Amino acid sequence: MHNLALPITGREEDAVDQLAAWAMIESGAGDDAVLNSAFSYYKSAERAGGQVSVDLMADEHSLSLQRFFNLVCWVYGSDPQKHADLVANGVLPQARAARCPHEYAQLDRSWSTLLSDEDE
Numbered sequence: 001m002h003n004l005a006l007p008i009t010g011r012e013e014d015a016v017d018q019l020a021a022w023a024m025i026e027s028g029a030g031d032d033a034v035l036n037s038a039f040s041y042y043k044s045a046e047r048a049g050g051q052v053s054v055d056l057m058a059d060e061h062s063l064s065l066q067r068f069f070n071l072v073c074w075v076y077g078s079d080p081q082k083h084a085d086l087v088a089n090g091v092l093p094q095a096r097a098a099r100c101p102h103e104y105a106q107l108d109r110s111w112s113t114l115l116s117d118e119d120e
Contacts, residue, residue: 013061022111025078038071077104
């Protein structure tokens with residue numbers, strides 16, 4: 001984010017997750033890449049055995065399981081019909097899935113605005 005001099009109002013690593021996910025999803029071919037990344041965070045959380053230490057809570061990164069659900073939510077929210085299996089298979093809880101289309105629309109609007117070329 002520093003290289004682009006973009007304003008962010010939260011954790012920088014969360015913003016990078018959003019940008020990377022949005023760019024891949026918008027490319028039309030990146031849904032699987034985002035989901036693969038999400039599942040790597042899930043595996044990381046599994047390896048930790050569900051234990052959340054003070055050091056993890058103090059880290060600049062969100063917890064691995066939070067990152068997993070965010071990424072899955074954004075993929076689902078980008079096209080709920082195409083990704084209905086994420087909810088049907090229990091990967092994404094219905095309560096979170098209900099908010100994902102709005103989350104993705106907000107993410108899309110924000111990054112599209114931040115990266116727009118005002119000179120065009």
